[in-house]
Amino acid sequence: MNELARQKDVTLLELLDRILDKGVVLTGDVLISIADVDLIYLGLNLILTSVEKMHEYQGWEP
C-alpha cells in the first residue's frame, strides 16, 4: 500500500477534528447522518479523560 495513504502518524485528534466535524452534510435522502457532533465531542472528552486515567493506573503496575 502507498506510503501516503497509510498516515499512521496522523493523530486521532486531527482525524476527528475533520472527519467528524467537517465535510458535506447531506440531508433528505440520507438514511443516517451524524448531525450533532458537539454531543460526540462531549462523549469523546469523557472517553479521552478516562483513557488517560487508565494509562495512569497502568503506569503504577510493576
Place this chain on the structure above:
Amino acid sequence: MPDFVKVPLEEEFAWYLYGIVLCGENDRDIDTDLTGISAEPGVRIIVSGSLGAVVSRVPLSQFGAAVLEEKLQDLRWLEEKVRLHQELLQQIMQERTIVPMKFGTIFQSQERVRDILEKQQEHFQALLKFLTGHEEWGVKGYYRREELHEYLSSGECSSKLGQGGTGLGKAYLLRKKLEEELESRAVDYSRQIGEEAYGWLRVHSVRSTLNKFLSRNVTGREEELFFNGAFLVAKGSHGAFRHTVEKLNGEFGAQGIFLEVSGPWPPYSFVGE
C-alpha cells in the same frame, strides 16, 4: 400473490458515502479494489452525469442509527472506522479531487445515492472545479506553558518571589498568583501570535478558516492549543506555505511556541455552505 416481496438483503445493508468526484459523462459505475470502512474491498463509484459517488456497502448491524450512536462512544471502534474512512479518501485523492462527506453519511440504497448526484449535479460540479488543484493543510499552534511563562516574565518574577519572604504559605500564595497572572498573559500573547501567523499563512492560500479551540482534555497533550487553522492551498504554493511555517517556528520556537502542520487533507473545511 402479494404484489410485494420483502427482500431481506436490502434490510440488512446500507450504502456509506465517502465523497463525490468528477467523472466522464459516459463513464459507467466503477468497481474498485479499494478497501472501505468495513475493512474489506468493495468500494464502488456510482456515476451519474459528470459526478461519481464513492460508496461501499455496510451492514446495518454496525451502521444502523441506534447501533451507530452507541458505537460512536466506543473510542477504539471510532478510531478504526475514522482511519479506514480517511485512508480511502487519501487514496482517491491521489488521482481525483474529492468533496468529502462528513463521517457517517449513510444511504438506504444505491438509487438514493444516484438521486443526490442528479439533484445536486451543478452544485457539486462547481465545487469540484473550484477545488481541483488544491489541497487542505491544517496548522495547529501550541505553547509550552513553562517556557512561555519564562519568556514573558524574563526574570522579573524570581525577584518578586524572593521578597515573598517569611511564611511558606505566603510564598505559596504569591507564586500561585504570579502563575495565574502569567498564564493570562500567555493566553493574550499567544492569541496575538496566532493572528500574526494566520495573516502570514493566508497569503499562500486561496481560502482559509479558523477552527474551534480544543481543550487539553480533547487534545490529550501537555501543550496548550492557541491556534487551529485550515488552509486551502494550490499544489504549486505548497512549498511557500511550508516555508512560512518553518520561518514562524524559527522565530517563536525559543519562546516555547510552535506550529504543527498536517495534511494534505481532502478539503473537509472548504466544502460547507
